[in-house]
Amino acid sequence: MNxxxxxxxxxxxxxxxxxxxxxxxxxxxxxHFYRPVHQALFAALRKLKNDSHPALTAEKSVPLSWVTDAVDEAGLHVRGLTAVYAHTLVSACPRSAHAPVYGRMVLEGAIHRSVAAHAIRLHQAARADALQGGVEGSLHYADVLTGVLDDLARRWGTEPRPVTPATPPATVAAVLPPVRADQTAEDERFLLAVLAERPKAMDKVVGWLRSGDFADPAHGQLYRCLAALHHRGEPIDRITLLWEAQRRGLLTDGTLSGDQLTAICDGVGAGSAEWLGEQILRASVARTAAVSARAVHALAENEALPPGQLINHALHALGPLDEVRTRWQAASGQPAPKPSTADPSPPGPPTAQVRAALTRSAPRRFPGPTEQRGSAPTPASARSPAHGHS
Incomplete structure (x- = not known):
């Protein structure tokens, strides 16, 4: 059994x-429970507690009404739940005092499932943006995933912070739909031709466009050559560009060929470098979101990864998307997110996180065979559905 x-x-x-x-x-x-019947039953038990069920104040054995009322309440929201299954659950519990530990296991599974589900949504949004040439869906679901990770960190009792995994998850590079891939490659060639023909246009894009934003690695390396010449204040033309590419070893390692460079330099050099750069950056946001989503999903599928590490590694995997997003906001003129005006938190982990961690892991004293358990049943009754209820 799982x-x-x-x-x-x-x-x-x-x-x-x-x-x-x-x-x-x-x-x-x-x-946090996986099975709907378990979700309904735990919600019903919570409701009975909030309604001050008499079982909460029972001094000796737990009344049978605690089980029957919970089953009746849960049955209003899910089908197939019977008192027989409730007694099966009682038999499945080795020790009732271990409930916080069992709950921690349930929360661990919920964290992995939740992170995986939101990573899938982010990947789907990134694919849609790549097809439509947008960024809104990717950025929205990235924010949703970040918020989910922060909430799960608080529930788990840890401080959410990006941490590099010792062994990065194996992911496959995002592949654009063929139609958009062709359009992006054309935009990249067009932009490089504009920058080679009108070097002053570099001033409009060099502040926010990076070589990694190009889908074609050869185009990205050629952009690096242009940026290096621009940074050094050297003239830019087809000869200096060819020389810079040779100095970087791009011609000898096969990254670029002289024919490729000549074709770009002979291309149409009229156009808006800023507009073309934004188009390339749009595609970069979608690709980066897809890669980050795959990395987060791969982490979530690793069941051996503790929740705290999963959350922090997932935040690290979203880092590249945050960096591209910042440059996209600069390029498109969108305002950056305003910093929180909340009061600064006191040093050390938040009280709620400390409490959550202690509640889950604090050692509990187990009474001896002659000690009175109060309202809790004896260990013998914990193994038999026929005892412990009157």
Whole structure:
């Protein structure tokens, strides 16, 4: 059986055995469960707790109404739930006092699923933007994914910060749809021809356009040559450009050929470098978003990766997209996001994060066989659905 499914059953069984365990699971939400029936049952148990069910104040054994009322409430939202399955959940719980640990396992699975799902949405938006020549969908879903990672970090009790993974996930470079790939390649050649013909146009794009924004690596290297000549204040023409390419070894390693460079320099040099640069940067945003989404999805599929590392590695994978986004805002004249005006947080992790971490991992004292458990059933009853309820 799947360990995650066992954990979901165990945490629900623990709460059915001992309603007081809900007070240690306030950081766990119904949608953190994978199975809809488990989501409905945990939501029902939460509702009974908020409604001050009599089982919460029972001094000895837990009344049977705690189970039947939870099943009835959950049955209003999901089909197929019976009291028999509720007792199966009770049998699946080794020890009710371990509920926070079982809940942590459920939260781990939810974090991986949530990150993977939002990474898929970002990748789909990036593909749509690449096809339509836009950036809005990619940037929107990147913001959504970032917000999800921040929320999950707070629930897990860790500080969200980009951390480089020791072994970067293996990803495949994003491939543009054929129609857009041809259009992007044409825009790149056209821009290079404009810059070679009118070197002063470099002033309009050099501040925000980078060689990595070009889909064709050869075009990107040629742009680097143009930027280097411009930076050194040297004249730009087909001869100096050819010489710079040779000095960088681009002609000898096969990155560029003399015919390619000649074809670009002989191209039409009339056009708006700024407009062409923005078109290239648009395509770069979509490609970068797709690559980042694939990297995040690959991290989320690694079940051995702890949630804290997954969140921080995912934030690192979104870093390149943030960098391209900043340059896109500069190129398009869009205002940068305003910094938060909230009061500065005190030093150290936020109190809510510390509390979440301690609630999940604080060691708990288990009573001996002769000690009274109060409202919690005895270990023997924890293994038998026929005991522990009156």
């Amino acid at each position: 360990p995650l499914l066992r954990a979901e059953q165990a945490v629900l069984g623990a709460v059915l055995l001992d309603p007081g365990q809900l007070s240690h699971l306030d950081w766990l939400a119904p949608d």
